[in-house]
Amino acid sequence: MNNFPIEEKARTLALQLHKYQKYGDHPYSKHLGDVVEIARKFELSKDIIAACWLHDTMEDCGLTVEIIERELTQEVAEMVFAVTDEPGENRKERKEKTYIKLAKTEKGIAVKLCDRIANLRQSIWDNNIRLIKMYLNEQSDFKEKLFRKDHSLCLPLWKELERWEKKGKVFLMD
Numbered sequence: 001m002n003n004f005p006i007e008e009k010a011r012t013l014a015l016q017l018h019k020y021q022k023y024g025d026h027p028y029s030k031h032l033g034d035v036v037e038i039a040r041k042f043e044l045s046k047d048i049i050a051a052c053w054l055h056d057t058m059e060d061c062g063l064t065v066e067i068i069e070r071e072l073t074q075e076v077a078e079m080v081f082a083v084t085d086e087p088g089e090n091r092k093e094r095k096e097k098t099y100i101k102l103a104k105t106e107k108g109i110a111v112k113l114c115d116r117i118a119n120l121r122q123s124i125w126d127n128n129i130r131l132i133k134m135y136l137n138e139q140s141d142f143k144e145k146l147f148r149k150d151h152s153l154c155l156p157l158w159k160e161l162e163r164w165e166k167k168g169k170v171f172l173m174d
Contacts, residue, residue, distance in 0.1 A: 006072055010050035011036075013071060017061040024126060032056075034118040035111075042156050044110060051079035051111045058084040075107070082108030083115065095138065099145035106151045113157035116142070120164045124171050132168045139165055 014032055023031035035052045044052075050072055057063040058080055068077035082105045086097035102108050116135070123131035139161075147158060 006046050006050045006076070007053070009072055010053035010076065013063075014053040014057055017057050017063060021060065024122070024128070026122075028056075031118060031122070034122065035114045038114040038117050038157075038160070039110075042114075042160070044114075044153075045107075047073060047075050048079065048107055048110055050076045051083075051107070052114050054080045055083050055111055055115055079105065079108045079111050083112045095141070096145075099142075103146055106148075106153050109146050109148075109151065110154050110157060112146070113154060113161060117157065117161050117164055120161070120168055124164070124168055127171075129172065132172060136165060136168050136172075 011032075015029055018028040018032065021028040032053055032055075035055060036049055039049045039052045054063070054068060054072075054076065057068075058065070063080075065077045065081050068080055082102045084098070085094045086101070088094035088097055102112060120132070120135045122128075123135060143158070148154070
């Protein structure tokens with residue numbers, strides 16, 4: 001690893017890899033920044049923030065665990081691997097397989113929670129009923145597979161996700 005701080009190294013790499021991609025109608029950099037902003041709001045560690053920058057790079061850009069380990073750290077690589085969807089016939093199967101490996105790492109769950117909060121929040125802001133419904137329909141399984149009372153790092157993030165879940169339900173009722 002070079003002398004750049006881990007967050008800046010991850011940010012630079014993620015923005016380069018996602019530079020031509022979109023997140024809905026937004027540049028992908030907006031989604032990445034939103035995920036990181038949530039991690040910072042909850043004062044998560046620099047390695048978690050680095051993984052937040054990189055959370056979609058394996059899945060969407062073909063980045064490998066080996067490259068993340070070489071460029072950053074093994075811990076960041078493990079978190080990014082943990083949140084990367086496993087192959088499957090459909091979204092439900094991919095998520096079920098992914099939750100198995102993700103459940104083994106509290107820091108990985110923290111990254112995923114930051115991502116999920118950002119996804120639901122942006123769906124509400126964009127008035128994207130299809131995505132709001134999708135995230136709300138997945139919520140009980142998501143929580144059942146990943147919530148642990150002893151994961152103190154994640155408890156404030158779960159509360160924040162529940163807050164956005166309530167907003168999504170209210171939005172759909174209007």
